[in-house]
Amino acid sequence: MTKLTHQRHTALSEFGDCFLELEIVTEVFKDFDDLRFNRGYQSDPQCMMLTGETGSGKTSLIKEYRQRNNGNSGFRHSDVPVLITKVPSNKGLENTLVQILSDLGKFAPKKKGSHKKVFLINEVVDNLVRAKVELLIINEFHDLLKFKSYQQCQIIMSALKFISEEANIPIVLVGMPWMKDLINDPEWLSRLRRRKNLDYFSYLLKKDRDHFRNILVGFSKRMSFETCPVLHSKQLSRALFAVCRGEFRQLRTFLFEAFKLALENNHHTLDPKILAQTFDKLGCEHLSSNPFTLKFKEIPIPVLSIPSRYNPKALEEKDEIIPIVFEYTF
Structure with missing residues (x-):
């Protein structure tokens, strides 16, 4: 791991604290x-x-x-x-x-x-x-x-x-x-x-995809690279959505790790290679393959089908919340 300069520490800290006002x-x-x-x-x-x-x-x-x-x-x-x-x-x-x-x-x-x-x-x-x-x-x-x-x-x-x-x-x-x-x-x-x-972000309708891409643009502009990343391309936006499933925190966490990895390795931007390495580093329970190495139509699109629910009849604490359910389409 490359030791980060003071400037890069500052850049990483600023990205970690950034806020997107949707x-x-x-x-x-x-x-x-x-x-x-x-x-x-x-x-x-x-x-x-x-x-x-x-x-x-x-x-x-x-x-x-x-x-x-x-x-x-x-x-x-x-x-x-x-x-x-x-x-x-x-x-x-x-x-x-x-x-x-x-x-x-x-x-x-x-x-x-x-x-x-x-x-x-x-x-x-x-x-x-x-x-x-x-x-x-x-x-x-x-x-x-x-x-x-x-x-x-x-x-x-x-x-x-x-x-x-x-x-x-x-x-x-x-x-x-x-x-x-x-x-x-x-x-x-x-x-x-x-x-x-x-709500979680969605990806099925064009307006939803455009909204998600605008969020990626917002995050890209807050990364202090020599070359601003193009995360909102069709290929990368679909792969990033597959990773986060529309969850804001998961998206932010993944991009933070990718940004840190790029800074540690003296990259001048975020590219598919760094994103693929970040996925290999973090893993993802709901995906069996690295979406940044797949062809566009092979990348699954998560769809929230059933929201989380409270089970008042649960006998144990671990059963009181029925987790959210996703389906996957291509």
């Missing part, structure tokens, strides 16, 4: 802005649901929005306009409340007994107001509701309703598409007037 991203950002603006005119804050399959770009989207709007805000009760908290996996409401306090730089006082939950809820409200939070984004929200009874879900949603109203803060629930089936509170369903879903 049309759907712009729409979501506008929704977030509207939620924050409207809270100044409504006593009952509007809320929102943002969903998407694994790797569709939900987390990078909300982090980018926070970065753009929080500026130099710290976590010592200075202004924190946008707060992102992540639901602790397989934990309950109390752990999530503690996590929100932690994300605000506040340690939850130790308190036991039946009043602990009420105490934590009030602590969250007080600290959200003190930090001047304008938008609370709860990531991986599905982890808070799955495997919970109807009554448990009602308690969770009621607590969040209280926090939203008392702190006058809109809440964005971020998670898997099937989490909408777990929110059974009529009042919350009426609050979630704004809903957006981040």
